[in-house]
Amino acid sequence: xxxxxxxxxxxxxxxxxxxxxxxxxxxxxxxxxxxxxxxxxxxxxxxxxxxxxxxxxxxxxxxxxxxxxxxxxxxxxxxxxxxxxxxxxxxxxxxxxxxxxxxxxxxxxxxxxxxxxxxxxxxxxxxxxxxxxxxxxxxxxxxxxxxxxxxxxxxxxxxxxxxxxxxxxxxxxxxxxxxxxxxxxxxxxxxxxxxxxxxxxxxxxxxxxxxxxxxxxxxxxxxxxxxxxxxxxxxxxxxxxxxxxxxxxxxxxxxxxxxxxxxxxxxxxxxxxxxxxxxxxxxxxxxxxxxxxxxxxxxxxxxxxxxxxxxxxxxxxxxx
Amino acid sequence: xxxxxxxxxxxxxxxxxxxxxxxxxxxxxxxxxxxxxxxxxxxxxxxxxxxxxxxxxxxxxxxxxxxxxxxxxxxxxxxxxxxxxxxxxxxxxxxxxxxxxxxxxxxxxxxxxxxxxxxxxxxxxxxxxxxxxxxxxxxxxxxxxxxxxxxxxxxxxxxxxxxxxxxxxxxxxxxxxxxxxxxxxx
Numbered sequence: 001x002x003x004x005x006x007x008x009x010x011x012x013x014x015x016x017x018x019x020x021x022x023x024x025x026x027x028x029x030x031x032x033x034x035x036x037x038x039x040x041x042x043x044x045x046x047x048x049x050x051x052x053x054x055x056x057x058x059x060x061x062x063x064x065x066x067x068x069x070x071x072x073x074x075x076x077x078x079x080x081x082x083x084x085x086x087x088x089x090x091x092x093x094x095x096x097x098x099x100x101x102x103x104x105x106x107x108x109x110x111x112x113x114x115x116x117x118x119x120x121x122x123x124x125x126x127x128x129x130x131x132x133x134x135x136x137x138x139x140x141x142x143x144x145x146x147x148x149x150x151x152x153x154x155x156x157x158x159x160x161x162x163x164x165x166x167x168x169x170x171x172x173x174x175x176x177x178x179x180x181x182x183x184x185x186x187x188x189x190x191x192x193x194x195x196x197x198x199x200x201x202x203x204x205x206x207x208x209x210x211x212x213x214x215x216x217x218x219x220x221x222x223x224x225x226x227x228x229x230x231x232x233x234x235x236x237x238x239x240x241x242x243x244x245x246x247x248x249x250x251x252x253x254x255x256x257x258x259x260x261x262x263x264x265x266x267x268x269x270x271x272x273x274x275x276x277x278x279x280x281x282x283x284x285x286x287x288x289x290x291x292x293x294x295x296x297x298x299x300x301x302x303x304x305x306x307x308x309x310x311x312x313x314x315x316x317x318x319x320x
Numbered sequence: 321x322x323x324x325x326x327x328x329x330x331x332x333x334x335x336x337x338x339x340x341x342x343x344x345x346x347x348x349x350x351x352x353x354x355x356x357x358x359x360x361x362x363x364x365x366x367x368x369x370x371x372x373x374x375x376x377x378x379x380x381x382x383x384x385x386x387x388x389x390x391x392x393x394x395x396x397x398x399x400x401x402x403x404x405x406x407x408x409x410x411x412x413x414x415x416x417x418x419x420x421x422x423x424x425x426x427x428x429x430x431x432x433x434x435x436x437x438x439x440x441x442x443x444x445x446x447x448x449x450x451x452x453x454x455x456x457x458x459x460x461x462x463x464x465x466x467x468x469x470x471x472x473x474x475x476x477x478x479x480x481x482x483x484x485x486x487x488x489x490x491x492x493x494x495x496x497x498x499x500x501x502x503x504x505x506x
Contacts, residue, residue: 082446089358090453092351092461230456 020209021161028202032172035195048164055160063112069100069122079317087140090228091148097121110259111143111152119147132310135238138225145224151217162210166203173199215286222291232299236292243288348465352486355458366447370395373440380431387424391417408490455489462486
């Protein structure tokens with residue numbers, strides 16, 4: 001499969017997932033409406049909409065706070081900024097996203113922001129200290145691809161959707177259990193049982209959708225980086241280097257886990273089988289091994305056993 | 321009567337499809353034009369930096385006329401290039417000429433230590449990186465656009481509708497590193 005095909009396939013799949021989201025939201029609101037009161041269902045939908053808008057407006061600042069990303073002295077970051085500029089020119093972005101630094105020894109990076117114009121990249125100090133320039137550029141390419149493909153937009157929306165569904169399902173469930181008795185209409189028993197089951201499962205379904213969306217996008221962004229830099233091997237090398245690293249982000253917040261280049265919390269090293277395979281449905285990222293294999297297949301190369309021992313970027317440009 | 325409706329419906333569908341396809345071609349063309357203006361900005365920046373560089377080097381190595389002339393000639397060719405293909409060629413010529421200029425500069429320790437020279441050299445390296453990044457984007461947009469107008473049914477009507485094929489900026493990927501031949505000062 002070529003990179004182009006992979007990108008097209010991933011786009012189609014995420015379209016399906018988004019459709020699933022909207023459907024789920026409709027089902028939850030419908031269940032509330034059917035089991036309790038039609039007006040409550042409408043109120044739930046409108047409330048969900050308002051909450052989503054508020055979350056969208058404040059998402060940019062929220063992400064910065066949750067990831068502990070700070071802006072730095074422009075002079076200090078100049079070489080890094082240049083790299084970001086070059087990659088965003090190659091991606092044809094109208095503006096270069098700004099760069100923020102997360103002071104953390106674990107190598108990782110993320111992209112945030114709803115539109116390309118207001119997006120920014122977060123890079124840990126660990127990433128600069130571990131990656132040589134070529135691989136750092138590949139990681140930046142991965143993040144820029146997220147921005148270009150509107151992944152950051154999609155993922156922010158997905159996070160908000162999942163949160164909204166969990167919230168209204170929770171409220172609906174409580175009302176049904178403790179206060180809903182009198183407003184139940186005829187033939188209510190079956191509807192009520194269905195509603196309880198549906199409302200109980202809805203948040204998990206939303207979470208599942210959110211995770212699978214994130215995992216698709218990771219493959220897409222890897223492919224995007226390889227295409228932007230015309231260097232699939234650099235991306236694979238960078239992923240291998242991340243795989244060898246065993247540190248995790250200190251301030252890893254589960255609600256922004258999907259933004260990072262690799263999962264900042266748990267480690268997904270191998271494919272799990274049997275019952276354990278089910279638990280992988282909740283991972284934010286596909287296993288690094290699977291991502292490397294996808295790059296090797298599309299780029300037609302094999303990673304060497306030994307990683308190149310090039311000088312890390314931070315040392316090369318004299319960053320502390 | 322029913323046949324009339326079927327024909328009319330078919331026509332409407334055809335017009336709709338045609339409109340959608342046409343909009344796609346326009347979007348592809350606009351993307352390629354934006355891609356080109358990205359390159360143009362960087363080429364402009366590069367040509368703006370050169371007179372300054374030449375003056376700086378001349379201050380230390382006034383007798384290296386051959387190299388200066390070569391750089392100036394390449395710069396003029398780049399400014400006068402009217403098509404992406406010609407600009408690509410002129411740009412490669414300029415890269416080669418600058419390579420020689422920097423090789424010459426190696427022989428002048430004072431020049432190499434000059435703050436101004438180092439800054440210009442750094443700026444030019446950055447511009448070259450950006451040109452090659454912009455080239456990757458432009459060439460990919462041109463590829464998509466050309467594929468679009470060369471495939472059916474657009475290949476039949478692309479020219480009458482004003483869609484011309486676009487030239488790549490330098491046909492074969494990134495240019496190889498310039499052959500830096502050290503010309504000792506005589």
